[in-house]
Amino acid sequence: MRSLVVPSVVIVLLAANIDQASSLLSSGCNTSQHRRRSCHHHYTATKPSTLSFQKQINNIITPIPRTSSSSLTKLRATTKETDLTSLRKLLTTATSIHNKNLASTPPLSQISSRLHDLEVESSNPSFWDSSNSARNDVVTKEIGRYSRLKEEMVLWEKLRKDATEALELLEELMNNQKSDDDNNNSENDNEEMILLTQEECQSSAQQLLLLSQKYELSTLLSGPYDDSPCRILLTAGAGGTEACDWVAMLYRMYVRHATYMDYTIKVVDESAGDVVGYKSVELQIDGPNAYGWFKGEKGAHRLVRLSPFNANNKRQTTFAGVDVVPVLEEETIQSVDIPEKELEITTMRSGGKGGQNVNKVETGVRIKHLPSGIAVKCTEQRTQLMNKNLAMNRLKAQLLAIAQEQRLQDINAIRGDVVEASWGAQIRNYVMQPYKMVKDGRSEWETSDVDGVLDGGAALEEFVGAWLRWMRAKEEKEREELEMAA
Numbered sequence: 001m002r003s004l005v006v007p008s009v010v011i012v013l014l015a016a017n018i019d020q021a022s023s024l025l026s027s028g029c030n031t032s033q034h035r036r037r038s039c040h041h042h043y044t045a046t047k048p049s050t051l052s053f054q055k056q057i058n059n060i061i062t063p064i065p066r067t068s069s070s071s072l073t074k075l076r077a078t079t080k081e082t083d084l085t086s087l088r089k090l091l092t093t094a095t096s097i098h099n100k101n102l103a104s105t106p107p108l109s110q111i112s113s114r115l116h117d118l119e120v121e122s123s124n125p126s127f128w129d130s131s132n133s134a135r136n137d138v139v140t141k142e143i144g145r146y147s148r149l150k151e152e153m154v155l156w157e158k159l160r161k162d163a164t165e166a167l168e169l170l171e172e173l174m175n176n177q178k179s180d181d182d183n184n185n186s187e188n189d190n191e192e193m194i195l196l197t198q199e200e201c202q203s204s205a206q207q208l209l210l211l212s213q214k215y216e217l218s219t220l221l222s223g224p225y226d227d228s229p230c231r232i233l234l235t236a237g238a239g240g241t242e243a244c245d246w247v248a249m250l251y252r253m254y255v256r257h258a259t260y261m262d263y264t265i266k267v268v269d270e271s272a273g274d275v276v277g278y279k280s281v282e283l284q285i286d287g288p289n290a291y292g293w294f295k296g297e298k299g300a301h302r303l304v305r306l307s308p309f310n311a312n313n314k315r316q317t318t319f320a321g322v323d324v325v326p327v328l329e330e331e332t333i334q335s336v337d338i339p340e341k342e343l344e345i346t347t348m349r350s351g352g353k354g355g356q357n358v359n360k361v362e363t364g365v366r367i368k369h370l371p372s373g374i375a376v377k378c379t380e381q382r383t384q385l386m387n388k389n390l391a392m393n394r395l396k397a398q399l400l401a402i403a404q405e406q407r408l409q410d411i412n413a414i415r416g417d418v419v420e421a422s423w424g425a426q427i428r429n430y431v432m433q434p435y436k437m438v439k440d441g442r443s444e445w446e447t448s449d450v451d452g453v454l455d456g457g458a459a460l461e462e463f464v465g466a467w468l469r470w471m472r473a474k475e476e477k478e479r480e481e482l483e484m485a486a
Helices: 008-014 018-025 032-046 050-060 069-103 108-122 130-179 184-219 241-260 290-297 356-360 384-405 450-454 458-485
Strands: 230-236 264-272 278-286 299-306 315-326 343-348 364-369 374-378 426-431 437-440
Touching: 069 130, 069 184, 108 130, 130 184, 184 458, 230 241, 230 290, 241 264, 241 278, 241 299, 241 315, 241 450, 241 458, 278 290, 290 315, 290 458, 315 384, 364 384, 374 384, 426 450, 437 450, 437 458, 450 458
Parallel strands: 299 426
Antiparallel strands: 230 278, 230 315, 264 278, 299 315, 343 364, 364 374, 426 437
């Protein structure tokens, strides 16, 4: 009788299931000689034929179905058509926002002419005299603003032209490919060209879209103090130690976001918490439209999470207050007059570096505006008089900003505008348990990327942009209602 001897490796690879392979290998196939005897005994007992074994192998090794070349060609064509449609939509969206920005921006020729006039004025030797310092600052800022705008407009036009031409070339290449399907060499070359053109079109259109969206947001920053630097004041609210840690988290978020937006950050004052974090932090942000960008963050911010400071690891809600104040020039606040009877002025020791003058003499000043409850503290300067003047300027700037927000003609009409960091006053909720969500209570913008928002990157930028658009829509609606009432 002829027996079939099969190596154990083939049995493992071709067995219908792992259990069958294990039983075959465990029957004593340890050495090559013993493997032959045991396998010979096994197969003579069952007496399988070579033909039946071949059928088993055929059942195990199922051939991979082959796709016809015509089917592959149709599949590739469908995929390319889908990509082409996506590119058209992307470019249409980008050009739409670009056209909207151009409609609200002076023509490039007018900007170039204005920039030329300013450069000619600044080239005059007498322009830099000390008596003309006020005009120096204005012209320098205008030159910088128009130069940036001119560079941006040239870049927009280049990206739009590149994306449009690449899309036209891509459509032409795809049309040519349909008529040249019989030539394989030309088809491969054409596919490579299509891929490169597609990448170029997508890259240019995506850049145009991002830059147009950023400029669209900058056009919303048209308030009287939006282009000023700002101070951000973070204060721990309800929540105890958890609130101090929440202030530290917001502190990190805003510092990282200011860096992300290419602003410069200066820590003005810090008051450490009893256990962790901070009771209060004051930051100064400098850069183009710093106040306009951060002013929407003013209000109470609510955090919900499993508290690391709770022994039972229970979910806890805590609050922190955020106040945003513009830093205005001396000329802007000269007209503001606050009666002495509305002010409460106290002094304190500044502490910290500076020697005996700041550690033993009460150089720090705190001024409270009694009608509104707004208080400003200043401990930066070495003398009490300098701190008092600086604190008064900051108080006036804050009152001016509030009057502008409330559309008041006089700062005396301001009453009780202090940010209350407690339940019911929150503008934004950061929920980390039992689910993840950050939601703005004003614009209704929300996201599940809590970590991205707290990291201060693009996720927080989306919240700021959503608030600016919501604020513009609200102002336009109020304006229409006033016109209809009139």
